[in-house]
Amino acid sequence: GESVGLHLPTLSVQEGDNSIINCAYSNSASDYFIWYKQESGKGPQFIIDIRSNMDKRQGQRVTVLLNKTVKHLSLQIAATQPGDSAVYFCAENPSFGTYKYIFGTGTRLKVLA
Amino acid sequence: DGGITQSPKYLFRKEGQNVTLSCEQNLNHDAMYWYRQDPGQGLRLIYYSQIVNDFQKGDIAEGYSVSREKKESFPLTVTSAQKNPTAFYLCASSMTVNTEAFFGQGTRLTVV
Numbered sequence: 001g002e003s004v005g006l007h008l009p010t011l012s013v014q015e016g017d018n019s020i021i022n023c024a025y026s027n028s029a030s031d032y033f034i035w036y037k038q039e040s041g042k043g044p045q046f047i048i049d050i051r052s053n054m055d056k057r058q059g060q061r062v063t064v065l066l067n068k069t070v071k072h073l074s075l076q077i078a079a080t081q082p083g084d085s086a087v088y089f090c091a092e093n094p095s096f097g098t099y100k101y102i103f104g105t106g107t108r109l110k111v112l113a
Numbered sequence: 114d115g116g117i118t119q120s121p122k123y124l125f126r127k128e129g130q131n132v133t134l135s136c137e138q139n140l141n142h143d144a145m146y147w148y149r150q151d152p153g154q155g156l157r158l159i160y161y162s163q164i165v166n167d168f169q170k171g172d173i174a175e176g177y178s179v180s181r182e183k184k185e186s187f188p189l190t191v192t193s194a195q196k197n198p199t200a201f202y203l204c205a206s207s208m209t210v211n212t213e214a215f216f217g218q219g220t221r222l223t224v225v
Contacts, residue, residue, distance in 0.1 A: 008153060032211045043119075043203055043216035044156075051211075089155065093211055099144050099163055100171070101214065103155040 008087060010108040019077040021107045023090035028071060030102075032093040035064060035075045038106070039086045047075070047088075077109075085111045116140065119204050119217035126191070126198070126224050134189045134220045136204035143209060145187035149173060150201040150219075159202075162187055191222060199224050 013019045025033065031052040036044035050057045050064045050073075057064050063076040073090050089106035117138040126132045138145065144163050148156040158171030162181040176195025181187055187206075191198045201221050205214040 034213055036216075041219075043218045046213045046215065049213055091156075091214075099146075099161055099207070099210055100158060103148075105153065105155045 008106050008108045010110060012110045012112055013080045014112050015080060015082060017080055019075075019080045019084070019109055021075045021077075021088045021109065023073040023075075023104050023107075025071050025073055025090065025092045025104075026102060027092060027094040028068070030092040030094050033064070033066060033073055034091045034101075035062075035073075035088060036091065037084075037086045037088055044089070080109075080111050082111050082113065085109055117204060117206050117215055117217040119202075119220050121220060122218065124220055124222045126222060128224055129193045131190055131192050132222065134191070134202055134204075134222070136187045136189065136217060137185055138187075138206045138215075139185060140206055140208075140215065141184070142206035142215075143184070144207045144214075145181065146205040146207075146214065147171075147177070147179065147187070147189045148203045148205065150203055156203065159189065198222055 034049045035047040037047050038044045048059045048062050048064050050066050055066050061078045065074045087106040087108050089104045091101045091103045120135045146161040147159040150156050157173050159177050160171050160179040162168040165184050168179050168181050178190045201219050203219050204217045207214040
């Protein structure tokens, strides 16, 4: 199987509980942020994004919170399901007009039955 | 179906050989990217292209080359100069700046 994700921080959550995955970003000038989900052996899948003029955005079962004061991003997953088990990582766009994204190392989410 | 396709999924290369990884998108995206993913590390940018016939080096371009002759295609060549090529390679595309990047399913390259 895919070896990506070895030695990553792991969050274990009981099925049905809510999950909170955190990300500290590096650049105070970053104006766009994305959360991705990556299953073993697959490419990252877009979950939700948020721009710096917002502090909260909701999707289906997911919420992203942005705290620009402390450069912190979080992903909340409601009613976590076994299919949510994956590596989650955040990405930031460090300056307006650039095509370059900076990706975090990721957190492994394990859903316990 | 619109999407981004990488091929092959698995690739084996002998030391000293060049190898080319394919990436095609039919999303009509202007920007395309190549990233390398190693265990326990975030994605690292190899090359990116904002528009046809133009591309820029990323953070780890040494030992790699790319071309962007068509909007849909952004192949990556891993040359023999790349000292540690075994990795998972991901191609992505985006419409423009500050929009989500869509990823392919990746190519796992192993040097034998």
